[in-house]
Amino acid sequence: MEILEKLFGTEARVKMLRLFLFNPEHAYGAEDIMNRAKVTGKEVKDQLAVFQKIGLIKSKQVTQEVAKKKGKKIVIKKRRVQGWFLDDSFPYLLALKNLLITVSMKTHEDIAKHFGPVGKIRAVIVSGIFIQDWESRVDLLIVADNLKPAALERAVKSLEAEIGKEIRYAAFETPDFQYRLGIYDKLIRDILDFPHRKVVDKIGIVH
Structure with a gap:
């Protein structure tokens, strides 16, 4: 700032x-x-x-x-x-x-660390505002084991306060994400079929 x-x-x-x-x-x-x-x-x-x-x-x-x-x-x-x-x-x-985004934004790796407390992180994918793609429908995808909803909400609100914008995000437990990936779920495709960056991928996401 x-x-x-x-x-x-x-x-x-x-x-x-x-x-x-x-x-x-x-x-x-x-x-x-x-x-x-x-x-x-x-x-x-x-x-x-x-x-x-x-x-x-x-x-x-x-x-x-x-x-x-x-x-x-x-x-x-x-x-x-x-x-x-x-x-x-x-x-x-x-x-x-x-x-404003370039100067104030955390690095992609810092974003992944920011969400460390929300569970055992398996994947973090950034898109939208985090890669300066203003037309994207989703900014962030989190996949984790033992996802903690309250911790996730706190982490999101903290990041929103830092950048000054509501973050459009999706978060899934690992089995749910893998199921959705397998059936070509529209929300997942809205992320993977458009510009994005895999910051963490311990699942081996293929698209």
């Missing part, structure tokens, strides 16, 4: 750049940006002004859900607020995306 802060000025700007660049299909209200990027209201206001000035984002009305407590019940209400979304005509989108 330190290198990016020096390049882009502030940590808040880096966080908000990631939010918009890595989630181009979403529009966010100011409160949503604060919660997701972990920045202050003033930082949101300042950075939105910069992003709009250079043509990186556009604004529109969005529906936002607000949780309010009434007695012992939580009531969800919807309201219309000003929102902002990525302008896909901005000329340097791909360059910015790749720069």
Whole structure:
């Protein structure tokens, strides 16, 4: 993050750049940006002004859900607020995306180590965001013996917080994966039939 802060000025700007660049299909209200990027209201206001000035984002009305407590019940209400979304005509989108990923991303080997606590790792395959393939449907495949769901969820959320994007992943116990591989399961083929990299392969995956 330190290198990016020096390049882009502030940590808040880096966080908000990631939010918009890595989630181009979403529009966010100011409160949503604060919660997701972990920045202050003033930082949101300042950075939105910069992003709009250079043509990186556009604004529109969005529906936002607000949780309010009434007695012992939580009531969800919807309201219309000003929102902002990525302008896909901005000329340097791909360059910015790749720069943010390249500078801040763990190495593929570090990603494999990151998931060490989730079970006895048998295979780790990276694709999508981890190889700068923005059209991929899946970013990460984990195969393990004695897979620990809670540890897996913690590892995924930790990595998502680090890179600023929701990770599209699949995780399987080894026998389940081998069965799916044998019947040409669509999800498995969506990974193996498109650009990817095997970081760990103790199974001998043939595709």
